[in-house]
Amino acid sequence: QVQLQESGPGLVKPSQTLSLTCTVSGGSISSGAYYCSWIRQHPGKGLEWIGYIYYSGSTYYNPSLKSRITISVDTSENQFSLKLSSVTAADTAVYYCARWRRDGYNYFDSWGQGTLVTVSS
Amino acid sequence: QTVVTQEPSFSVSPGGTVTLTCGLSSGSVSTSYYPSWYQQTPGQAPRTLIYSTNIRSSGVPDRFSGSILGNKAALTITGAQADDESDYYCVLYMGSGISVFGGGTKLTVL
Numbered sequence: 001q002v003q004l005q006e007s008g009p010g011l012v013k014p015s016q017t018l019s020l021t022c023t024v025s026g027g028s029i030s031s032g033a034y035y036c037s038w039i040r041q042h043p044g045k046g047l048e049w050i051g052y053i054y055y056s057g058s059t060y061y062n063p064s065l066k067s068r069i070t071i072s073v074d075t076s077e078n079q080f081s082l083k084l085s086s087v088t089a090a091d092t093a094v095y096y097c098a099r100w101r102r103d104g105y106n107y108f109d110s111w112g113q114g115t116l117v118t119v120s121s
Numbered sequence: 122q123t124v125v126t127q128e129p130s131f132s133v134s135p136g137g138t139v140t141l142t143c144g145l146s147s148g149s150v151s152t153s154y155y156p157s158w159y160q161q162t163p164g165q166a167p168r169t170l171i172y173s174t175n176i177r178s179s180g181v182p183d184r185f186s187g188s189i190l191g192n193k194a195a196l197t198i199t200g201a202q203a204d205d206e207s208d209y210y211c212v213l214y215m216g217s218g219i220s221v222f223g224g225g226t227k228l229t230v231l
Contacts, residue, residue: 039222046225047159047167047210052218060218063122096166106214107157107172114166 002027004097004112012091012119018084022097022112029078030055035100036073036080037108040093048093052100053080087119123147125213127223133201133230141226142193143211149192154213156194158187161208161225170209171196198228206230 008020022036029036035052042048051061053071061069070083084091095117099110124146133139143156150156152174159167169178171187174194184199194213198205211223 046208047161047222049212049220049222052220063219100220101172105173106155106220107169107212108159108167109169109172109178111166111169 002099002110004099004110006095006097006112006115008115008117010116010118012087012117013121014088014119015086018082018087018091018117018119020082020095020097020115020117022080022082024078024080024099027099029073029080030075033101033103034109035060035102036071037098037100038071038082039096039098039108041096041114042090042093047096050082050084050095089119091117092119093117123215123221125211125221125223127209127211127226129224130227130229133198133205133228135201135203135230137201138197138199139201139228140190141196141198141209141211141228142190143195143213143223144193145213150189150194150213152189154194154215156187156189157212158185158194158196159210159212160205161210162206167210201230203230 003025012018037052038050053059068085073080094114096114097112098108101109126144158171161167175187208225210225
């Protein structure tokens with residue numbers, strides 16, 4: 001059973017860069033069947049897809065966030081990461097990493113527990 | 122920009138049947154969008170219920186089913202139980218590596 005775990009600072013100052021890492025266990029991040037994804041949820045609101053990365057490094061980003069996002073992958077550590085630059089209070093959210101099953105299925109099949117990131121001075 | 126629409130809220134009586142829908146602000150939902158459905162209770166991560174329109178994820182009770190109804194994707198809960206009270210989200214795959222969440226439906230069982 002694959003497990004995903006987010007890690008990173010819970011508090012980030014405005015204008016700085018939010019950095020999170022997702023560690024995958026119980027399955028290889030280099031499996032060609034999956035994308036590694038980030039999703040966020042503002043307090044009391046719905047889910048928002050941020051983007052995903054293939055193990056080869058190909059990335060796909062939400063157009064509304066694209067200018068501030070970088071998603072990277074470290075296959076040797078079985079991890080992938082999110083960087084969101086120039087954050088404001090509007091970026092305060094629970095951030096989830098998830099695995100996107102591709103190859104004609106196209107859905108999120110496994111989720112991390114989520115980590116709350118607060119943007120505040 | 123494409124908006125994925127869901128009913129903001131819905132209620133169902135215990136034992137009853139409810140159908141939640143997932144549409145597009147412009148156009149019709151088909152199987153080509155690979156609609157998937159997720160259940161989320163407060164403070165928890167989403168749980169995958171349905172993928173590729175109508176395939177139940179492992180361990181999901183068969184009272185949950187997915188389909189295309191008219192021009193929308195649909196999630197039907199048959200024989201609703203108290204612990205089905207949750208938020209439900211659909212996701213549509215737009216192609217070209219873009220996925221879009223619906224706004225979610227808050228389901229009350231009372």
